[in-house]
Amino acid sequence: MDSCNCIEPQWPADELLMKYQYISDFFIALAYFSIPLELIYFVKKSAVFPYRWVLVQFGAFIVLCGATHLINLWTFNAHTRTVAIVMTTAKVLTAAVSCATALMLVHIIPDLLSVKTRELFLKNKAAQLDREMGIIRTQEETGRHVRMLTHEIRSTLNRHTILKTTLVELGRTLGLEECALWMPTRSGLELQLSYTLRHQNPVGFTVPIQSPAINQVFSTNRAVKISPTSPVARLRPASELSTKRYALMVLMLPSDSARQWHVHELELVEVVADQVAVALSHAAILEESMRARDLLMEQNVALDLARREAETAVRARNDFLAVMNHEMRTPMHAIIALSSLLQETDLTPEQRLMVETILKSSNLLATLINDVLDLSRLEDGSLELDTTTFNLHALFKEVLNLIRPVASVKRLFVTLSLSSDLPEYAVGDEKRLMQIILNIIGNAVKFSKEGSISISAIMAKPDSLRDPRAPDFFPLLSDNNFFLRVQVKDTGMGISQQDMPKLFTKFAESQSPATRNPGGSGLGLAICKRFVNLMEGNIWIESEGLGKGSTAIFFVKLGFPGRLNGSRLPHMRVPAKLGQTKFPGLKVVVVDDNGVSRTATKGLLVHLGCDVTTVSSVEKLPKRHEKPPPLIVGLTGNTDKAMKESLLRAGMDGVVLKPVSVEKMRLALSELLEHNNT
């Protein structure tokens, strides 16, 4: 053995010890080399490893340690200087790296430890989130159920469907064993089991409303848990109540599960209960409106029927009136005409009296018929005024003439005063105005036993038109119209206050027998009032009482005729029903030996529009051969019936009795022409 630089104990190299050291060093080196390899392998395998630099350091440390131990193998025996140097280098490097690693580990290890705690934390968090997810999912599930349930409920307006659907869906969603609905009975004192889920026919279970459990439930808006022993849960044990203060819904969890009512389930049930309540109220409203509509339709049908019946009735009445009008008037006219003709003949005084009575009665009857027919047309509103231009002054004179005989028989003085500013001609319904005046004056005469009747007619001033008793009568004057004010004052039996209001009511007569009109129908004044109203006027009667006479006053609106300037004749009339009013171009030859009479007749015919020539005797007639032979009309003052007949037999086509009026001539001519034209 040479002396070496290493200091070693000089004992005999134990072969065994040396062998073991040798082997251990070898294995250490092996381990030291393989550990980094393993580390590298696994780190490479894992995706995330933030401490690569540490690993490198650690790897270096281990490799160097291994190297050191490996090199140590050569230093057991004598070794060269190179080996010594390598050994030293290795040791130095190892020392450096290990110190660095040690220093580094001081920083690293806390980090590593904290990673561990963080990992634990995250795991906990993940578990919690999982739980929560589970809850949310269930909630969403139930929410969906509620929406679907609500949709089902609200999609129908039928009460039964709503309730049945509710029970079914709730049962399904919440997994209920039983679900029941208790509704108040008619008396309101009990709740009756109305609907259940699983029981087919809920029969007869009732529960008094006043029980404490039910009060508890009714006192709050929320769902309330009740004990299974409460009477409402009599169906099965275990339940839950939900209500709006109208009915009670009882829900039962399955009795075999250990489930409890969760808050969210209760909330769901409340929501559903709300929706059901709304749906039920809508259903109720709809039922109401449907019922109302049905009722309305029935009423409409009934009204329609009634209207049609009324129309039929009115039509029937009008037809009847039209027919009766004609049918009644024809015989009436025949009676009147023949009676008046009869009057003209030779009669004994007795016969004359009889004929006069017949005439009077038939005239009365004719008036009555006309009145009734008029009144019904007036009430219809189907009456229209015949507006023509007529002679106002002449109208009054005619009325006077008509009334004079009766008045003189009763020794009544009749005076007429027409104001000077009253126009001579006016535009209006002459016939009906005459009817009004005649009616009023007739009444005055009828009800006066003695004294006088004064009639005055003026053109009314606007302020005098206002009747204090008719405050809504506002006469409108225009340039074309004026108001005729007629006042008829009599000294007759007057009108009592109690009879006043009924004066113009049809068919109403005064109560006291003294004043009752023996011959009247009660229609006259009513008709007058209607006519006056049609003429936009007003009529009323004043009286100071029984026996103090009365004054009848009326206004009617008439029109001014067109400017006539001195002409005294009215305009061309609307042709009367009796044929022509003028006979233009009609050639007439007047034969009369009396010059005055000839001239008068000529004037009359000229007035009627004829083409007139006059001749004093028949011999003077120019000979004419006319294709249709001329018609011959005889004018005679002889009222002997025989004369008329002999004239007609002699070949005359017509006979007119003198005195000849314009009307008579016109009538005769038109009848003649009509007769000959047919």
Next chain:
Amino acid sequence: MASVTQLQRQFIEYTTSLYNEGYLDDQFTQLQKLQDESNPDFVVEVVSLFFEDSEKLLNNLATALQQKVVDYKQVDSHVHQFKGSSSSIGAQRVTNMCVHFRNFCEEKNLEGCLQCLQQAKHEYILVRNKLEALFRLEQQILQAGGSIPMME
């Protein structure tokens, strides 16, 4: 000069009295109705014709009744004529007189006829005066610018 309204009132009163006293009847009104723009003086014309005619007839009647032998037929025909004319213009009293006259003629009662003739003449003169007065009033009204009131 009286005002138009006064004249009109006078006219009305006068005419009313004529009717009331029977001098005129409805026939006169009819004649008045025949007067129009194309025939403005119709009434006056007819009445004048009546006056002429009547004078002639009355003379004829007087002559006829003064004959030795009275020809009643002729008298009757004259009276008939007179009656016709007077009734045509509505001279009521004259017409009525003629009726009586004719009765006497039929009876061939000379006394009666003469009496009637006197009365008829008397009535005729009366009605003539009345009508002339009426026409004068009408003229006055027209001259004063008024219009003739329409009468019964």
